[in-house]
Amino acid sequence: MTQCVQAGTMPMTLQEVARCLSGRLVPVAASRSADGVDDPCESLKVVSDSRLAEEGSLFIAIRGERVDGHDFLPGMGARGVRAALVDHLVSGADLPQILVKDTVEALGLLAKHNIELRRAAGADFTVIGITGSVGKTTTKDLLASLLAKLGEVVAPVGSFNNEIGLPLTALQVGEGTRFLVAEMGANHVGEIAHLTQIVPPDLALVLKVGVAHLGEFGSVERIAQAKSEIVRGLVPGGLAVLNADDPRVAAMAPLARGGVLRFGMNGKTAVLDARASDVERDRSDRPSFTLSLADAEPVRVHLGISGTHNVMNALAAATVAHHMGMDPRSIAEGLGRDDRISPHRMAVGTVRTARAGFTLIDDSFNANPDSMRAGLDALSTWQGAKGRAEPYRIAVLGVMLELGDRSAQLHEQVGAYCRQLGLDALVAVGCPDESADALVRAMVRGAGGETAGETEGGTAPMLVRYAQDADQAGKVVESLAARHPGSLVLLKGSHMSGLSALAERWQG
Template identity: 40%
Template sequence: MIDLTLTQLARAVFGELRLAAGDTPETVVGGLVDTDSRLMGPGGVFVAKPGETTDGHLFVDAAVANGAAVAIVERPVDASVSQIVVPDVVAALADLAREVVARVRADGDLRIVGITGSNGKTTTKNLLARILEGEGETVAPKASFNNEVGAPLTMLRVTPTTQFLVSEFGASGPGEIARLAGLVGPDVGVVLMVGMAHAGGFGGIESTLFEKSQLIRAVRPGGLAVLNADDARVATMAAIAAEQDASVRWFGRGPRAADVRADDVEVTASGTRSIITADGVSAPLHLRVLGEHHVMNALAAIAAATALGVPLQACIDRLEQVELAERWRMQPLGSDRVRIINDAYNASPDSMSAALRTLAQIVQPGERTVAVLGAMSELGEYSEEEHDRVGLLAVRLGIQRIVVVGPEARRMFLEAIAQGSWDGEAVFFATQDEAYEYLLTELRDGDRVLVKSSNSAGLRHLGDRLGESFS
């Protein structure tokens, strides 16, 4: 965080300052801001967030021992550190992020990119950050820090010399994207797609569309909306951009004209090759991140970066250095003998379909496709239908072994059986341990194995175990 006095900090979060011995209202703090006491260092700001299983107020002393200079709390605690008392520490975190970003923006050359979409946010964020890091100091979220806590914590990492802030905006409920994007008013808003992810929580696809469009409503007047030309729902956001006095930059692969597009896409086990054209200039790209669907994420990153002044060839050179977008996202494990693709950090109907299609595309003659599938979460009333669709798709793609894990995913197995996989091609296991023991004896040389589920299903750990066993 930038340097602030305790008085400035208290004003920013609308809190009551309670000074510790030796501090004054003009004492300056400016270290890391975090909710984890273990991460504190000299001058740090500890946010005592209450949690589901514990309470940050219990760790103020630990934070001080690690260097914290001030604690933001909802109630005073008995600790030898200055405290700022607020009604809600999460709201205070957002207020502080708004203040810090505004100060850096006013005094420096900070440009902000916000990214949202039903799938691909984290990959696109990582690809864009890799491009922008070559231009200047860039701040981007760690992992998937895209919620009401993670997004402000990322924003608070900006310094007076930061040139680019890349923010990823997820949504666990209605209004969250509007709140988070509203903290900073992005210069560039990127919308990747509107799909079924979280549709259960939002009440349907149209509600999801409304929530994702809030990023474009938050773009600064005169800013830029980077939109997916191939997604009809995303395309409707061009009208919102016009209302915001923002211009539109299109990316895509389909027939609709796009400022940044990909042609001649070829998918292999070593990545995806394509010809990228941006504003009439073309160049080849070998994206080593596995999966055809990541070409669209690369296009979105290139569209944003070139709009910020990065030449196309520089974008391509930096993207070609990326081997893995993020752990547990199309992560190659195992060996050439048995290749494990661990993509079990998240799953929606769209990402499940994309991962299965990638598995079918990369297999070579003599190799066998194996899909280890778990449940997709947050689909609400659409859950049964969408799990059925995945089972159907796996059969139609000709996946040779379908291994379904967990009671919540059982409908995938039943649908695969109904579609003709009744002779051992599809099997079901209630637990990961059972599936692991089966796969240890079932997998053979030449197998290409996809492990895919939502984070809550936990199959990423099964993927790791298989990767280690077949390394």
């Protein structure tokens, strides 16, 4: 049988893959059966993680900083892996190899070819690109859930939003796919432009221009320039959906050649296609708001997820869903049902260890000044079950990376903000990296410095602790929670802080 690739359900033989990548198909020495192009083939998954390479899959061998995917080829054929995309031939490999100059670039070309095949199929298909300094993944999760009521949706797991993650997601698109919801992130100018060349969006949603990756970009203006590339990369006649409350996002409107939809909460903004107003929150910081969409009666939305900052993310998702044909009541019902989003993003749960029990807000996926403040706001306003005393609020915070020359100042501001909010305790989590650890200590300085502990007959205005790593931070938290039943704990920091692993250990 001819060996072939199916990305989603868009079939391609291995020979077709090689042709579209200008690559060379090298069969296994013992078999010369990869020449045909017309035989039927099985569904195939495209993967770049050797642990996920299974029967019928196409493995993309990528050279990383620490690991080279080419090293894992021997034995893959025996496991049923169909073929591997490589930048050099691996001797001893027991499966066909497609030789290309650059496997990451080839992965993008293969994804682009798959999207072109889907568009050529003729049935309705819409690519929705999402970018912004904060909120991309939450908005993606909410929007994908809403659009699933209208048709088959492909969306990334977690934050697959770079030159590897986006193509892997696009290669899940098949003949039955109605929507591709694609995150597009950037660490430098030109990156989103490149992603839109791989997967040009029909609709570009821009959430916010903040200071994430400020060190890489050099200025907020450069960040805005990078985010605007998603609007410039729209297909001819494509639609831009813009946050009218952010002046830098609103200024992108002239770049959209196919029209603009505006969403926001600012009552002074007269021309809005979607508005959220009358925002309230319950004792668990789950917000509700009035959703007003163009030419429709307002409806009340009660979000299933926590965090007042998620009102804007929900409003963005609602704007797109309504444009795609979903009625406001169905949107409100959908937003109310979604109480779980991607891991480590404002995930609320109960933790019980041998020493203590407490409520955990796990927002440990990553951190920048905007998202850090949003998480701290949620921690400070949480009241818990009615009739119970106010919880003892503990912020467990790690380093924020890629903030440039203002890094120390921005960390000091976070520490000061914890004190301003009147939190009960701040546990600042150190890092092995000296420069990152210095930023954590700047956060401690901003909070007023480490305190000696709880005073007799009461507590200090805010207890401040430096922990050398996540494990020590966990011990400090459990000790505090044991002395303060009903404690509420927020985990927030970059991946380097190890807080995601701490959350998984607590909840495992």
